Amino acid sequence: MAIRRGRGVAAVNYPTGMNLGGDPSQALVHSTPTGNFMVTLSSVDLGQGLKQIMAQICAETIGVPAELVTIDTGDTDTGPHCMGTFASRGTHRIGNAVIQAATEARQVMLEVAAEELEVNASDLETDGTGNIHVKGAPQKAISIFDTALAAHFKRGRSISGRGMFLVPRSYPEVETGAMKPATCYAHACTVVEVDVDDETGEVTVVSVKNVFEIGRALNPRMVEQQLVGGSWMGLSHALYETTEPYYPNREHGGTDFNQYLMPGPGDLAETEIIVLERPAADGPYGAKGPGEMCANPQIPAVANAIFDAVGVRIDHLPITPERILRALRAQAAPAGA
């Protein structure tokens, strides 16, 4: 009886968004009289940071500081249509809709500025700090604050834009069944090291090392936060979590947080995260959806590491000490016994 060390590796590719009957999201952008920008969405920020990312995308597109952008996700009754925040689709789908709406709003903004400066709108550019000026002649300038005031009180223009991003429904080819369920994929590879006690079946994850390819990290700290939490959650799925430990038998199901096991702060593996950026051609500024993908590769990597450590293949989750001990016993039993 001994503690046995094993190492496992697994890789995944993971679609960004889903494709059932077409996958649309809509965004509306308008400026206040003082040149702040409001983005109206029905998408929900669950804590993944959607509001921050959409503010960055809108600000980048219009050419203003992100602090000038307010994201309003208040009301799905009155807001523009969004399919929702799921399937790792938020950044990609909603971000593309925001780019489209912000591009239209930027065009109106430049047209108003052009009228105020008596120049051609196509000769104007933004400086990213709240001003618009003639390309190559930064002294010929107007602030976005003054542009918005002029639009509202002199020109009667609405600095606003509409965005609708749709991934159309994909039908399988009749002959081959081939179809295109997603337009881009995030990727990950994980190496896990475990110690397995072959007397008790207990598994300790020693380290989890992940490489994630996520398109473009629009906010690197928030991406890191998502990936670290996801890596932990993947280990939790592999080894701890279930509502139905003896499915389909409902007995012994957890009834509260006390009986729903997850690794706590004292059970953390040494965790490493490496981010690779290969921008997606149709992603907003190249971004893909890293949300769910990041909690997947740890599961097969743990199963492989356990096989490497004690030679048993466990194909039911979570991989509990009981399942490992039963498998070890079956392995040790003489053939045909």
Add this chain to the structure above:
Amino acid sequence: MAKKVPVQVTLNGEERAEFVESGATLLNALRGRFGDTSPKGGCHQGTCGACSVIIDGELKLSCLTLAEACDGAEIVTTAGLATNSAMHPLQRAFAEGFAAQCGFCTPGMIMAAKALLDQKPDPTREDVIEALSGNICRCTGYEPIIQAVLAAAAASPHKAA
């Protein structure tokens, strides 16, 4: 209808009195009567830590504490930590360290961390893990929270936070 009983407490430094239903938990009284929604109700049975508050200097689960038993007590919640508009060092460390995602566990985490730093201003990593072990987080994987508590301790050396 349950009998109403008067409860007088010092809540985040302010003298407060409210009538609460006899048998009401402190969590429900704080959120429903005292208007302090910073303690969160996760499990309402003492297993998740989201409702943690500090009562007379000790970390308590407000969902398992009777409101009327707190008559005369001094209660501190996350809502009372900021001074004017300046965040408490723990709040700042959580924000700067990206130690919250959905944020539901954050008030409980911060109160658990404050209770630790009040007793032990220079904790080890193991001390922090022990102090947070009654609080569940679904999003972060805990590591950013542990780091934020250590950073807050490092930022305010050897003084009770």
